[in-house]
Amino acid sequence: MKTVIIKYNAGNIRSVLFALDRLGVEGVVTDDPEEIRGADKVIFPGVGEASTAMRYLKERKLDQLITSLEQPVLGICLGMQLMCKYSEENDTPCMGIFDVDVKKFTSPVDNLLKIPQIGWNNITGLYSTMFEHVPENSYMYFVHSYYVALGADTVATTNYVINYSAALQKDNFYAVQFHPEKSATEGAKILENFLKL
């Protein structure tokens, strides 16, 4: 089995590689279209800013490539947001794999909402094969300032001021807002489930 991690200008690739390594899987980091297309599993990670990342992907036509993939694809954090339709972060049109928008957290009462959300939050309404043997209300590690609204493809929900999508799934496309690679044993379980798809 070949697992590739898409290489682009939005980091945290090292952590994903190490997490795969702990599961006994060697990930290949690449931006080569043929190598990505030929992989059994594709992971699309990301920490960074949406417009810069989208521009980079478009310049290399990686956005079209990702959209056209037929094997299981897992977007993580910014990766998940870029797979949505549109992000409020610098007014960025994204790939549109998931028909839902990405919005900025705003406080309903004052300006003191802590942004980004940093830390462990629970996920509920788990409805995807990637959550097999992952209990309801498991805690995952989140770091983000923008969130994906609830939609038809939502397969896990989290609350930070409002309820939003902690995970999405549509056909072969899977995505999580949290960092499974940093979310202790439950996070590792999700990666393991994805690798077994």
Add this chain to the structure above:
Amino acid sequence: MLTKRIIPCLDIKDGRTVKGVNFENIRDAGDPIELGAFYAEQGADELVFLDITATNERRKTLSELVTRIARNVNIPFTVGGGISSVDDVSVLLNSGADKISVNTSAFKRPELVDELSREFGSQCVVLAIDTRFENGDWYVYLNGGRVKTEIRAYDWAKEAVNRGAGEILLTSMNNDGTKQGFALDITALLSQNLNVPVIASGGAGTMAHFKDVFEIAQADAALAATIFHYKEIEIQALKTYLYQDGVNIRF
């Protein structure tokens, strides 16, 4: 709901943990990786590694250590100590650190905070402040608490947040080592007036101290070293206590 975080801090010198630790279930308590992985397994929410090595080989040793930690520890961790440039941070993040913390270097050249948050994002920039209460206010101290400044901790924290710091790690020198509890007033002042998470540090002695800093001072996270290293409080027991007392905790 977002939970309060418990963060053990490990002091590192020449790639080894400094404070003596006596865990019978750990082979080598001087090994930061073994100790870090142990804490992760016990339910620690994050780890902080503070490098106090002063030698020239520091940078290389540290980046190798960070890679080993990232490979073996499955929770987020912050690395601090002697970081003063974008290059320093780039090396550590590329080695696998999730966040870095800056202290004296950022105070001396506040633009560093802007540079780091622009380059890597606020989420990985932790501003550490050592503070002491005297003459009616909390002042910033530098160089591991040896050098006093005339700047108030709150003012510096506020400026750093405006420049892009994503979290504040606040250590009260008055409380540190006393085991009499965290500095609730200054922690509350920062936590209630800044829109970034505040990690309280210094003074933890009992489980109730953690409850107080979360509930009274509204800290987002609490950091401690000695009480965990010497097993005076075990993380699992602490989290059970907090959970049963209604504190929102990962459990």
